[in-house]
Amino acid sequence: MNVRSIHVRLILWYTVLVIFTSVGFGAYTYQSLRQRLYDEMKETLTRRVEHVRDDVLTHITTYTPDALKREIQDVYSPEENDRFIRISNSDGSTLYVSGSPRDKNFDPSRIPLPKDYTAKVSERMEQLRSSEKLLLVGFITPLAGNNYVVEMGAPIDQIDSALRKLIITLLIGLPVIIIIAVAGGSLLIRRALHPVETIRATAEQITFSNLRQRLPVAATGDALEHLAKTLNQMLERLDLAYQQASRFSADASHELRTPLTIMRSELESIESTMHAGQLPLAIRERIGSVLEEAERLSGIVEGLFAIARLDAGEAKIGHEAFDLAALVRSTVEQMQLLAEEKRISILIDAPGPVFVAGDAARLKQVIVNLLDNAIKYTLAGGIITFSVFLEQAKAILRIKDNGIGIPSEELPHIFERFYRADKVRSRTTQGAGLGLSIVRAICQAHGGTAQVQSTEGTGTIVTIELPLADRNLQENFNAAA
């Protein structure tokens, strides 16, 4: 997983956020419920204590201990209600204490007397045993020279168990909620980023051969639409600049032709007079040399012009369907002797016809240039193999030789204009390092690609990928065959 990708980062942030929010919400719920339950219990106890004080304590001197006990039990029945009631004097004597509750969940006799008789109202928590915990509310009432304390208490295990249940619910519920939220969020993020992915995929396909293509603009009125529009404007400028550069190459090549023709004409006319012996030998040789260079310059200009026109999309590219395998066979046959001269064997591995849509004359040029290179850079007795086949709905033309190969540091440059793999050796061969550039320009003009793999001393493989002709045609042919 790529942690730096915007998608992953968004999901991570979102997950952290969801976890924090959920845990916070759980903690808040727990805390507020707890507070509320305690407050309610305290309130109830306080109300009851006030009742006991008002109804019973004010008449305390009129009650006998038994009457007092009866009165409280009749009115409040603390044992039935799991309540604790005690009336004590600050001198340490107890006037009344309720009995063991029905549930036996606390022992009233173990509850210590209050330590402090100064505060008017007191509340405290008494832990009796591990499971016995009571909330006690007490009121101090001075009466006839005595400080009486009315206390009422209730066990808090119900509150605790309610809170425990809440924690269990949260512990089960929160992870489920988090998982659902993260999964949903991830889906949403993916969908939200989908237009970006579309832009990326389209932008990736735009090369110099299809600079006129534009990115899809989603009318969302936000940053995405803006981004797509900005990128399209950038493509527009690139396209324009590229067209101008190509136009310049084409114009320059075109304009160079006439002066070159004149130069050649003039030099040739000097050369023809020198045959008549009117010029010294040294000058004749120099003129011959200049003429050779002028011829080479012509070749360069022609090559550049061809590439410029292909790159600028000006060259007319035919789109008839033809069998690439047959074209390879006929072209190889026409160059057979060039290979035989070097005792090089040419093998053709084309099991069936492969129909491509394109310009047969230009693709023939591709085959000629590739085979010419292969013959040049394969030693006597070598083998050159052509393969033509289908792969993933593309036509593949592969030419493999066991020649001298290309050093790995030069491989990335060999399709560049004027690049020569071995500057000294290829100086003697024709052309100007434009052969492979022309190959690539032709392939790209067809919507195809040209790639090269090579190992020095072992050989070179050039792979051409071209779009297939209409699939129906291919199938018809196969059916007929």
Next chain:
Amino acid sequence: MRILLVEDEEKLAQATARNLKAEGFAVDTAANGTDGMELAAGCVYDLIILDILLPGLDGTRLLQRIRARNLEVPVLMLTAKDSVQDKVKHFEAGADDYLTKPFSFAELLVRVKALLRRRPAQQADVIHFGDFELDRLTHKVKRADRRIELSAKEYALLEYLALNAGRVLSRAMIIEHVWDRSFENLTNIVDVYIRQLRTKLHDDQTQKLIRTVRGAGYVFGGEATI
């Protein structure tokens, strides 16, 4: 022989005219299509060399007008446009040959001479030349009654040379006729095939059938002049 050269590049027109004159031709030049048309209509020319990109009336339209007047004069087109489609278009319009700039004068001269001496080419089914015999129906080649085995391309090359016996054929012309323009940068392919043909046709005693004309091309048999 009188040649009309219609070319708007003044220096190119001058240089070409001077070279043609040095070869013994009478040359008139016109710098635009309208003047070219006037000259072509007014005088009788043996050949017209026509640039395609011209001010005023362009080369293609001029060619159409010349043909519309039923002038049978051979026309050689000069152009910078080099696509196959253009070539086909101009042959359809009635051009007899086609040369792309930048061309070499030697190439132009070979083509001019070929057009001027456009007698009916050897049409016989069997071409004889001394003890050489080429049968165009069976594609059989014999030298001194000895059968010579040739590959298809070797035969096509030999037939083209033999049909044009006595004419100098440039390497570019040979490539255009025997191969096609896809091979135009492989000038050595012609030399390799000629070498092969020579080994098969000649032995030490026999007369050389294919000669190299320096700077121009090859010629089959005969006394070719250039």
